[in-house]
Amino acid sequence: MSMAFPIKTCVACGEEFELYPGKPGFANRCPTCSVPEETDSPKKDSPITDRELDEARKRTIRDMLYRKES
Numbered sequence: 001m002s003m004a005f006p007i008k009t010c011v012a013c014g015e016e017f018e019l020y021p022g023k024p025g026f027a028n029r030c031p032t033c034s035v036p037e038e039t040d041s042p043k044k045d046s047p048i049t050d051r052e053l054d055e056a057r058k059r060t061i062r063d064m065l066y067r068k069e070s
């Protein structure tokens with residue numbers, strides 16, 4: 001005899017669904033409401049690249065380590 005999955009009610013649409021292991025998304029939302037919305041990610045809109053961020057981090061660390069105390 002197999003154990004049934006718990007029945008949950010979606011907080012977004014109110015529809016009942018079975019909460020099964022490995023379900024993508026949130027545990028309190030049905031599979032259709034758990035699908036992420038197609039929005040522009042901030043990474044695409046950002047003019048700063050990863051390389052520029054890495055260079056800024058290195059510069060900051062170098063300045064902190066080798067700062068001359070006056």
